[in-house]
Each structure stands twice: as C-alpha cells, then as structure tokens.
Amino acid sequence: MYRGSQQPMKEKRLLYPIILLMIAVSLSVTGELLLKAGMNQAGVLSLHPSQVVGDLIRTFLTPQIVVGLALIGFGSIFWLAMISRVALSYAYPMLSLSYVLVVAASAVLLHEHVSPLRIIGVLIICVGVIVVSQS
Numbered sequence: 001m002y003r004g005s006q007q008p009m010k011e012k013r014l015l016y017p018i019i020l021l022m023i024a025v026s027l028s029v030t031g032e033l034l035l036k037a038g039m040n041q042a043g044v045l046s047l048h049p050s051q052v053v054g055d056l057i058r059t060f061l062t063p064q065i066v067v068g069l070a071l072i073g074f075g076s077i078f079w080l081a082m083i084s085r086v087a088l089s090y091a092y093p094m095l096s097l098s099y100v101l102v103v104a105a106s107a108v109l110l111h112e113h114v115s116p117l118r119i120i121g122v123l124i125i126c127v128g129v130i131v132v133s134q135s
Contacts, residue, residue, distance in 0.1 A: 020082040021094050027075030029101045031068040036110060038064030093132040096125050 039045065042062045046055050059065055083091050100122050106112040 014086070017082045017085045017091070020078045020085075021091070021097075024075045024078035024082060025095065025098045025101065027071045027078065029098050029105060031071030031075060032098075032102055033105055033109060034064045034068030034071065036106070038062040038068060040110075090132065090135065094129060097129055099125055 039059070039062075041064065042059045044055075045059055046052060079095070103114055103118060103122050107114045
C-alpha cells in the first residue's frame with residue numbers, strides 16, 4: 001500500500017510520456033484538421049508540372065495550411081520528447097490514437113461521412129492501443 005500521493009515507480013515513469021503523447025496527438029490532430037479545412041478552401045493541389053508551382057503557392061498562402069503545419073511541427077517536438085523516454089515499439093502504436101480522433105473530429109467538425117466499416121476499424125485500433133498499453 002502507498003501513502004498519500006505516492007505512486008508505484010512504473011506508473012510515475014509512464015505518466016510523463018503519456019502526457020507528452022496526448023499533447024503530441026492533440027497538436028497533430030488539430031493540425032491535420034486545419035490542413036483539411038485549408039485544402040477545402042484552397043482547392044485541389046495539382047502535381048502536374050504546368051500547375052504545381054502555382055498550386056503550391058496558393059496552398060501555402062492559405063492561413064489554415066500555415067497554422068496546421070506549425071501545429072504538426074510543434075506536435076513533433078513533444079513526440080520526440082516522448083520517444084526519447086520510452087521504447088518506440090511501445091510509443092508508435094499509441095500514436096494511432098490520432099487516427100481515432102481524426103475520424104471522430106472529421107465526422108463532427110468537417111461533416112464527413114464515416115461508414116460502419118470505418119467505425120469497426122477504429123474500434124479495432126482502440127483495442128490494439130489498449131493491448132499495447134498493457135505491455
């Protein structure tokens with residue numbers, strides 16, 4: 001039995017990386033949603049040689065794209081802090097939580113259709129994250 005606010009050592013060691021993961025995932029998911037909103041505004045990005053330069057300029061002048069990329073970049077800093085503390089084989093599957101959040105947020109905020117099959121896939125991801133977190 002532990003007194004007061006003492007936690008088992010293993011729990012303390014994993015708490016900080018989990019906080020780092022949640023920050024990294026939150027920033028990345030928000031960034032991805034902003035990228036999609038920005039691309040909805042900017043239009044299709046053509047990779048055809050005659051259009052790619054103009055389309056890239058238009059894309060990178062879209063405020064949501066700039067902010068979205070910045071958030072993903074900041075999220076990467078927290079991700080690096082996490083993987084400097086735990087095994088990549090533990091951390092990387094946890095990153096799949098971002099898939100779950102992106103699907104949910106895309107349905108709610110971007111009004112995208114999420115099929116039952118996609119929901120089943122997301123639930124399988126959740127089960128996988130639970131299994132990995134127990135290792």
